[in-house]
Amino acid sequence: MAIEVKNLNVYIKENHILKDVNILFPEKQITCIIGPSGCGKSTLLRTLNRLIDSTEHVRLEGQVLVDGVDVIGSGPEITELRRKIGLVSQRPCPLPMSIFDNVAYGCRINRMYRKHRQLIWNVQKQLQAVGLWEEVRGRVRTPASRLSIGQQQRLCLARSLAVEPEYILADEATSALDPISSKTVEDLFVSLKNDYTILMVTHTLRQALRIADNVVFMYMGEVVESGPADSVFHHPQAELTQKYLSGAFS
Ligand SMILES: Nc1ncnc2c1ncn2[C@@H]1O[C@H](COP(=O)(O)OP(=O)(O)OP(=O)(O)O)[C@@H](O)[C@H]1O
Numbered sequence: 738m739a740i741e742v743k744n745l746n747v748y749i750k751e752n753h754i755l756k757d758v759n760i761l762f763p764e765k766q767i768t769c770i771i772g773p774s775g776c777g778k779s780t781l782l783r784t785l786n787r788l789i790d791s792t793e794h795v796r797l798e799g800q801v802l803v804d805g806v807d808v809i810g811s812g813p814e815i816t817e818l819r820r821k822i823g824l825v826s827q828r829p830c831p832l833p834m835s836i837f838d839n840v841a842y843g844c845r846i847n848r849m850y851r852k853h854r855q856l857i858w859n860v861q862k863q864l865q866a867v868g869l870w871e872e873v874r875g876r877v878r879t880p881a882s883r884l885s886i887g888q889q890q891r892l893c894l895a896r897s898l899a900v901e902p903e904y905i906l907a908d909e910a911t912s913a914l915d916p917i918s919s920k921t922v923e924d925l926f927v928s929l930k931n932d933y934t935i936l937m938v939t940h941t942l943r944q945a946l947r948i949a950d951n952v953v954f955m956y957m958g959e960v961v962e963s964g965p966a967d968s969v970f971h972h973p974q975a976e977l978t979q980k981y982l983s984g985a986f987s
């Protein structure tokens with residue numbers, strides 16, 4: 738139940754975007770991916786759930802093993818892969834429908850429940866998991882667009898969780914939030930790691946310091962260093978990592 742990336746190369750047109758990336762993302766832990774803007778963090782996440790397929794002129798080489806199955810070759814069905822790997826993006830993007838229907842959306846598409854009662858129960862469970870239930874219980878049939886941005890982001894997470902993924906990819910999921918909502922979502926990720934394997938791109942080193950079990954430091958398309966957070970943060974091996982952590986560049 739882990740994701741293993743082996744000799745991954747990603748090219749877009751003639752540009753070599755990810756260069757011979759090798760990483761193991763351990764299960765039921767939070768791995769934070771850090772590195773300067775443009776180093777390939779989002780591209781890496783988008784490759785793992787094959788969202789990268791929608792990019793024109795992209796070419797992939799190497800292997801991405803999700804539960805031992807290579808998703809780059811023939812791989813599993815894309816819909817099944819996306820169910821297994823939820824993605825939470827930088828800006829919350831609720832669907833133009835009610836709070837309830839947002840969470841129920843994937844369950845309906847995947848025909849997960851025969852009985853409406855089971856669906857109602859699952860929607861409530863996921864809203865509770867993201868700490869939103871008490872805030873919205875009286876208005877789940879109202880448009881999701883009326884929620885605050887922080888609430889919308891938790892709703893998007895609930896929508897991802899509703900289809901029972903095993904992995905959660907989060908791409909700067911707290912960067913559009915105010916400090917309080919950001920802390921709520923951050924704490925939420927920490928509580929979710931008991932049940933899910935979490936890969937999180939973060940733009941703040943402080944956030945990575947607070948929540949990461951493992952850290953991957955990338956620079957210009959390459960993984961410079963990766964490992965347990967303690968050793969990467971306190972005993973970085975590469976000079977480049979030391980410089981980045983000391984704030985010499987960002
Ligand atoms: N569709 C595309 N076409 C051409 N180049 C692209 C495309 N998508 C990404 N790139 C390039 O790939 C490189 C990595 O981009 P990526 O978005 O993965 O970086 P990032 O680490 O997520 O940066 P940021 O921290 O700013 O979000 C960048 O040089 C970017 O310009």
Ligand SMILES: [Mg+2]
Nearest residue numbers: 778779780908
């Ligand atoms: Mg990015």
